Structures are given as C-alpha cells and as structure tokens.
Amino acid sequence: MVTLTVNGRRVETDADPTMPLLYLLRDELQLNGAKYGCGVGQCGSCAVLVDGRSSFSCLLPVAALEGREVVTLEGLGAGEKPGSVQAAFIAEQAAQCGYCIPGMIIAVEGLLRRNASPDEAAIREALQPHLCRCGTHARILRAALRVTTPPAASAKLEGSKP
The missing domain is CATH 3.10.20.30 (Beta-grasp domain)
Known part of the structure; x- marks a missing residue:
C-alpha cells in the first residue's frame, strides 16, 4: 500500500x-x-x-x-477559476492542439515555486525538456513571461503579439 x-x-x-x-x-x-x-x-x-x-x-x-x-x-485551477499560469496561457492563446500545454504549465508553475521572479533564461531552461510539435513556442514563452513579469513590463508584452 x-x-x-x-x-x-x-x-x-x-x-x-x-x-x-x-x-x-x-x-x-x-x-x-x-x-x-x-x-x-x-x-x-x-x-x-x-x-x-x-x-x-x-x-x-x-x-x-x-x-x-x-x-x-x-x-492548479480549472474552468472559471484558472490558476495564474493557466490564465496567462489562456490570455496568450498559447495552445494550438494543446497536448503539450499541461506539461508546459506545470514546468512554469514548478519554476515559480522555486523562483518567484525568474528571468527569460530561467524560463527557457525550465521549458527546455518540453516539446511542442505545433510550434507555439513564442506564445508559450510570452505566457510564461506574462505571469513572471511585473505588471509594467507585462504591458509591453501586450504590444508584442504576432
């Protein structure tokens, strides 16, 4: 048991x-x-x-x-009450087929639990072992940055959407 x-x-x-x-x-x-x-x-x-x-x-x-x-x-949350990382992925429309997204969200959440303010290099390292075959890496990175970046800097990310 x-x-x-x-x-x-x-x-x-x-x-x-x-x-x-x-x-x-x-x-x-x-x-x-x-x-x-x-x-x-x-x-x-x-x-x-x-x-x-x-x-x-x-x-x-x-x-x-x-x-x-x-x-x-x-x-972490669901439906009408997503967690902060989930909400960032939704806001950035960071999924195409969505198959990899649970693992990506978990990777970012795990990183945040160890480091509340990771830089882009730390985010990339946390996401490195995760594959996305649809090619939504830019949106996934933006979602991770959205949740880890202070609000003023996050506003700048809004203007960087493809």
Missing part, C-alpha cells in the same frame, strides 16, 4: 509499485491533465508537480511516492 497526496487529497493505493504515476493518475484517479506522450521522459506532456518540482510522471514508479505531494494540472 502506498499513501500519497494528490491535489490536496490523501490517496491510498495498492497499485503495482512499479506502475508509473501517470497510469495511477489517469486510469485510477481519472485525472487526465497529464498526457501520455513518449513514455520515456523526453517530451514533458506527462509533467506533474511532486513536492513542488516539475517531474515526468511516466518515469516515476508509484513506490517512489510514499508520503509525497503530487499536484496535477487539475490541482
């Missing part, structure tokens, strides 16, 4: 300890924000926060999560 916290809720599971967290989230807890992309930690679509840090859930066995806190995209 493994006990962990998912989006503020205590979860006890007797799942196979070698099963990836991604499968527990999607199949048993019906949390579908994290996506299955590559299964080998090279695309970032499965990212979740584990103890506040962005982690690829396709690589994490359930056994490694005993007593740990997991936050998925659903735990």
Whole structure:
C-alpha cells in the first residue's frame, strides 16, 4: 500500500509499485491533465508537480511516492477559476492542439515555486525538456513571461503579439 497526496487529497493505493504515476493518475484517479506522450521522459506532456518540482510522471514508479505531494494540472485551477499560469496561457492563446500545454504549465508553475521572479533564461531552461510539435513556442514563452513579469513590463508584452 502506498499513501500519497494528490491535489490536496490523501490517496491510498495498492497499485503495482512499479506502475508509473501517470497510469495511477489517469486510469485510477481519472485525472487526465497529464498526457501520455513518449513514455520515456523526453517530451514533458506527462509533467506533474511532486513536492513542488516539475517531474515526468511516466518515469516515476508509484513506490517512489510514499508520503509525497503530487499536484496535477487539475490541482492548479480549472474552468472559471484558472490558476495564474493557466490564465496567462489562456490570455496568450498559447495552445494550438494543446497536448503539450499541461506539461508546459506545470514546468512554469514548478519554476515559480522555486523562483518567484525568474528571468527569460530561467524560463527557457525550465521549458527546455518540453516539446511542442505545433510550434507555439513564442506564445508559450510570452505566457510564461506574462505571469513572471511585473505588471509594467507585462504591458509591453501586450504590444508584442504576432
């Protein structure tokens, strides 16, 4: 039996300890924000926060999560009450197909939890292991900058839309 916290809720599971967290989230807890992309930690679509840090859930066995806190995209906000990073992605229309966006949002959220005012280089580094095949990288970067940049500088970003 493994006990962990998912989006503020205590979860006890007797799942196979070698099963990836991604499968527990999607199949048993019906949390579908994290996506299955590559299964080998090279695309970032499965990212979740584990103890506040962005982690690829396709690589994490359930056994490694005993007593740990997991936050998925659903735990950041949704619908009418999106979290600040989610709201920035919406404002910048930073999704085309949207498949990579949950992982991108998680990466930015994880960065902000470690560094409240990251510069563009830090944002690029946090997003580096995440792939977007639709090519919306400029909008994704603008969304990340929107949420990490002071309001006066953020106003300048408004004029830089393509």
